[in-house]
Amino acid sequence: MPQPKRDVTQALLDAAKGDRDAAQDLWSLTYPELRGIARSHLRSERADHTLSPTALVHEAYVRLVDQTRVQLRDRTHFFSLVSGMCRRVLVDHARRRVAQKRGGEQIRITLDEGVVGEGSEVEELLALDEALERLAGLNERLAQVVEMRYFGGLSEEETAEALGLTARTVRRDWVKARGFLYDSLREGGAEEPAEGGGSSVGAEGEGGG
Numbered sequence: 001m002p003q004p005k006r007d008v009t010q011a012l013l014d015a016a017k018g019d020r021d022a023a024q025d026l027w028s029l030t031y032p033e034l035r036g037i038a039r040s041h042l043r044s045e046r047a048d049h050t051l052s053p054t055a056l057v058h059e060a061y062v063r064l065v066d067q068t069r070v071q072l073r074d075r076t077h078f079f080s081l082v083s084g085m086c087r088r089v090l091v092d093h094a095r096r097r098v099a100q101k102r103g104g105e106q107i108r109i110t111l112d113e114g115v116v117g118e119g120s121e122v123e124e125l126l127a128l129d130e131a132l133e134r135l136a137g138l139n140e141r142l143a144q145v146v147e148m149r150y151f152g153g154l155s156e157e158e159t160a161e162a163l164g165l166t167a168r169t170v171r172r173d174w175v176k177a178r179g180f181l182y183d184s185l186r187e188g189g190a191e192e193p194a195e196g197g198g199s200s201v202g203a204e205g206e207g208g209g
Contacts, residue, residue: 008075015065016072023065026078034061034082040153041086051093060085076154076162083152091129098126131184135177142177145170 006014006025014022027034038057051059064085072078136143141163148159149170156167156174163170 012072012074012078020065027061030078031057033079037079037083037152038086041083041090041151051090056086056089057082059089063089073162076158080148080152080154080159080162084147087129087147087151091125094123094125098123127185128181131181134184135180138180139176141165142173142180145173146177146181149174 006022006029008026008029011022011026011029015026034057035053038053038060042051042053042056060082064081072081132143132146135146144163145159148154148162149156154162156170159165160167160170165173
Protein backbone atom coordinates (compact mmCIF):
# COMPACT_ATOMS: atom_id res chain seq x y z
CA MET A 1 0.00 0.00 0.00
CA PRO A 2 1.56 3.36 -1.01
CA GLN A 3 2.36 5.79 1.80
CA PRO A 4 -0.28 8.53 2.06
CA LYS A 5 0.97 12.03 1.28
CA ARG A 6 -1.19 13.71 3.93
CA ASP A 7 -0.97 13.52 7.70
CA VAL A 8 -4.10 12.66 9.71
CA THR A 9 -5.07 16.28 10.35
CA GLN A 10 -4.84 17.29 6.71
CA ALA A 11 -6.62 14.13 5.61
CA LEU A 12 -9.47 14.90 8.03
CA LEU A 13 -9.81 18.45 6.72
CA ASP A 14 -9.76 17.38 3.08
CA ALA A 15 -12.08 14.40 3.61
CA ALA A 16 -14.61 16.71 5.30
CA LYS A 17 -14.67 18.71 2.05
CA GLY A 18 -15.60 15.61 0.07
CA ASP A 19 -12.12 14.72 -1.21
CA ARG A 20 -12.30 10.96 -1.90
CA ASP A 21 -8.52 10.64 -2.18
CA ALA A 22 -8.21 12.20 1.26
CA ALA A 23 -10.77 9.74 2.61
CA GLN A 24 -8.63 6.90 1.29
CA ASP A 25 -5.52 8.43 2.88
CA LEU A 26 -7.40 8.79 6.16
CA TRP A 27 -8.33 5.11 6.02
CA SER A 28 -4.70 4.10 5.42
CA LEU A 29 -3.34 6.39 8.15
CA THR A 30 -5.80 5.31 10.85
CA TYR A 31 -6.52 1.68 9.94
CA PRO A 32 -4.81 0.12 13.01
CA GLU A 33 -6.85 2.31 15.37
CA LEU A 34 -10.05 1.74 13.40
CA ARG A 35 -9.60 -2.02 13.47
CA GLY A 36 -9.00 -1.82 17.22
CA ILE A 37 -12.32 0.01 17.64
CA ALA A 38 -14.09 -2.68 15.62
CA ARG A 39 -12.43 -5.41 17.65
CA SER A 40 -13.66 -3.76 20.87
CA HIS A 41 -17.23 -3.77 19.55
CA LEU A 42 -17.04 -7.41 18.50
CA ARG A 43 -15.65 -8.44 21.88
CA SER A 44 -19.20 -8.15 23.19
CA GLU A 45 -20.65 -10.32 20.43
CA ARG A 46 -20.90 -14.09 20.14
CA ALA A 47 -17.70 -15.90 19.17
CA ASP A 48 -19.09 -17.09 15.83
CA HIS A 49 -20.22 -13.65 14.65
CA THR A 50 -20.19 -13.51 10.86
CA LEU A 51 -18.58 -10.06 10.80
CA SER A 52 -14.82 -9.87 11.28
CA PRO A 53 -13.17 -6.71 12.68
CA THR A 54 -11.94 -5.93 9.17
CA ALA A 55 -15.39 -6.33 7.61
CA LEU A 56 -17.06 -4.36 10.39
CA VAL A 57 -14.75 -1.37 10.26
CA HIS A 58 -14.78 -1.35 6.46
CA GLU A 59 -18.58 -1.21 6.36
CA ALA A 60 -18.64 1.46 9.08
CA TYR A 61 -16.07 3.60 7.29
CA VAL A 62 -17.84 3.36 3.94
CA ARG A 63 -21.11 4.45 5.55
CA LEU A 64 -19.39 7.33 7.31
CA VAL A 65 -17.63 8.80 4.28
CA ASP A 66 -20.84 8.45 2.27
CA GLN A 67 -22.53 10.87 4.68
CA THR A 68 -21.46 14.13 3.10
CA ARG A 69 -23.08 16.15 5.88
CA VAL A 70 -20.61 14.83 8.48
CA GLN A 71 -18.09 17.49 9.53
CA LEU A 72 -14.92 15.88 10.87
CA ARG A 73 -13.55 18.23 13.51
CA ASP A 74 -10.49 16.38 14.77
CA ARG A 75 -8.97 12.96 15.37
CA THR A 76 -11.00 12.24 18.53
CA HIS A 77 -14.24 13.25 16.86
CA PHE A 78 -13.43 11.07 13.86
CA PHE A 79 -12.79 7.97 15.97
CA SER A 80 -15.99 8.53 17.96
CA LEU A 81 -17.97 8.76 14.70
CA VAL A 82 -16.44 5.53 13.42
CA SER A 83 -17.28 3.82 16.70
CA GLY A 84 -20.87 5.01 16.49
CA MET A 85 -21.13 3.75 12.93
CA CYS A 86 -19.73 0.35 14.00
CA ARG A 87 -22.59 0.16 16.47
CA ARG A 88 -25.10 0.99 13.75
CA VAL A 89 -23.69 -1.75 11.51
CA LEU A 90 -23.96 -4.28 14.34
CA VAL A 91 -27.49 -3.16 15.20
CA ASP A 92 -28.59 -3.52 11.57
CA HIS A 93 -26.97 -6.94 11.46
CA ALA A 94 -28.74 -7.96 14.68
CA ARG A 95 -32.11 -6.77 13.37
CA ARG A 96 -31.72 -8.95 10.32
CA ARG A 97 -30.98 -11.93 12.54
CA VAL A 98 -34.00 -11.27 14.75
CA ALA A 99 -36.20 -10.92 11.69
CA GLN A 100 -35.08 -14.38 10.61
CA LYS A 101 -35.49 -15.96 14.02
CA ARG A 102 -37.68 -14.55 16.77
CA GLY A 103 -36.38 -15.62 20.16
CA GLY A 104 -38.22 -16.05 23.44
CA GLU A 105 -35.40 -15.74 25.95
CA GLN A 106 -35.56 -12.97 28.51
CA ILE A 107 -33.26 -10.05 27.80
CA ARG A 108 -30.38 -9.44 30.22
CA ILE A 109 -28.09 -6.43 30.00
CA THR A 110 -25.01 -5.44 31.95
CA LEU A 111 -23.84 -1.83 31.70
CA ASP A 112 -20.35 -1.23 33.08
CA GLU A 113 -17.50 1.14 32.32
CA GLY A 114 -16.32 -0.89 29.34
CA VAL A 115 -18.14 -2.57 26.48
CA VAL A 116 -21.14 -4.87 26.83
CA GLY A 117 -20.19 -7.93 28.85
CA GLU A 118 -19.19 -11.13 27.08
CA GLY A 119 -22.03 -13.43 26.19
CA SER A 120 -24.40 -10.68 25.12
CA GLU A 121 -26.89 -11.69 22.42
CA VAL A 122 -28.52 -9.88 19.55
CA GLU A 123 -31.62 -9.13 21.63
CA GLU A 124 -29.43 -7.41 24.22
CA LEU A 125 -27.80 -5.21 21.61
CA LEU A 126 -31.18 -4.22 20.20
CA ALA A 127 -32.60 -3.49 23.65
CA LEU A 128 -29.65 -1.26 24.45
CA ASP A 129 -29.97 0.50 21.10
CA GLU A 130 -33.67 1.20 21.72
CA ALA A 131 -32.91 2.52 25.22
CA LEU A 132 -30.20 4.77 23.81
CA GLU A 133 -32.63 6.11 21.19
CA ARG A 134 -35.10 6.95 23.98
CA LEU A 135 -32.34 8.70 25.88
CA ALA A 136 -31.37 10.71 22.80
CA GLY A 137 -34.98 11.85 22.47
CA LEU A 138 -34.84 13.25 26.00
CA ASN A 139 -31.29 14.54 26.05
CA GLU A 140 -29.09 14.20 22.99
CA ARG A 141 -25.93 15.18 24.84
CA LEU A 142 -26.27 12.34 27.34
CA ALA A 143 -26.67 9.91 24.46
CA GLN A 144 -23.53 11.31 22.84
CA VAL A 145 -21.60 10.79 26.06
CA VAL A 146 -22.72 7.16 26.15
CA GLU A 147 -21.81 6.74 22.49
CA MET A 148 -18.29 8.01 23.04
CA ARG A 149 -17.52 6.56 26.46
CA TYR A 150 -19.40 3.24 26.35
CA PHE A 151 -19.09 2.31 22.69
CA GLY A 152 -16.10 4.37 21.62
CA GLY A 153 -14.00 3.69 24.70
CA LEU A 154 -13.01 7.36 25.04
CA SER A 155 -11.86 8.74 28.38
CA GLU A 156 -13.71 11.52 30.20
CA GLU A 157 -11.13 14.01 28.95
CA GLU A 158 -11.35 12.83 25.32
CA THR A 159 -15.14 12.88 25.42
CA ALA A 160 -15.10 16.37 26.93
CA GLU A 161 -12.78 17.58 24.17
CA ALA A 162 -14.92 16.08 21.42
CA LEU A 163 -18.15 17.60 22.79
CA GLY A 164 -16.74 20.93 23.95
CA LEU A 165 -17.54 20.24 27.59
CA THR A 166 -15.59 19.95 30.84
CA ALA A 167 -14.55 16.57 32.20
CA ARG A 168 -16.72 17.28 35.25
CA THR A 169 -19.79 17.73 33.06
CA VAL A 170 -19.03 14.52 31.17
CA ARG A 171 -18.66 12.67 34.47
CA ARG A 172 -22.04 13.98 35.65
CA ASP A 173 -23.72 13.19 32.33
CA TRP A 174 -22.28 9.67 32.37
CA VAL A 175 -23.81 8.98 35.77
CA LYS A 176 -27.22 10.30 34.67
CA ALA A 177 -27.13 8.38 31.40
CA ARG A 178 -26.18 5.10 33.08
CA GLY A 179 -28.99 5.52 35.60
CA PHE A 180 -31.53 6.07 32.85
CA LEU A 181 -30.29 3.11 30.78
CA TYR A 182 -30.25 0.77 33.78
CA ASP A 183 -33.87 1.68 34.57
CA SER A 184 -34.93 1.48 30.95
CA LEU A 185 -33.38 -1.94 30.38
CA ARG A 186 -34.68 -3.35 33.65
CA GLU A 187 -38.23 -2.07 33.21
CA GLY A 188 -38.45 -2.43 29.45
CA GLY A 189 -38.78 1.28 28.72
CA ALA A 190 -38.24 3.81 31.47
CA GLU A 191 -39.93 7.19 31.23
CA GLU A 192 -38.16 10.41 32.02
CA PRO A 193 -37.39 10.54 35.78
CA ALA A 194 -39.03 13.21 37.87
CA GLU A 195 -37.31 16.57 38.13
CA GLY A 196 -34.78 16.68 40.93
CA GLY A 197 -34.11 12.93 40.81
CA GLY A 198 -30.54 11.66 40.68
CA SER A 199 -30.96 10.26 37.18
CA SER A 200 -32.96 13.08 35.61
CA VAL A 201 -32.11 13.33 31.93
CA GLY A 202 -34.11 16.40 30.95
CA ALA A 203 -32.60 18.91 28.51
CA GLU A 204 -29.83 21.08 29.97
CA GLY A 205 -27.56 23.87 28.87
CA GLU A 206 -24.47 22.92 26.92
CA GLY A 207 -22.00 24.63 29.14
CA GLY A 208 -19.70 22.59 31.35
CA GLY A 209 -19.28 22.96 35.07
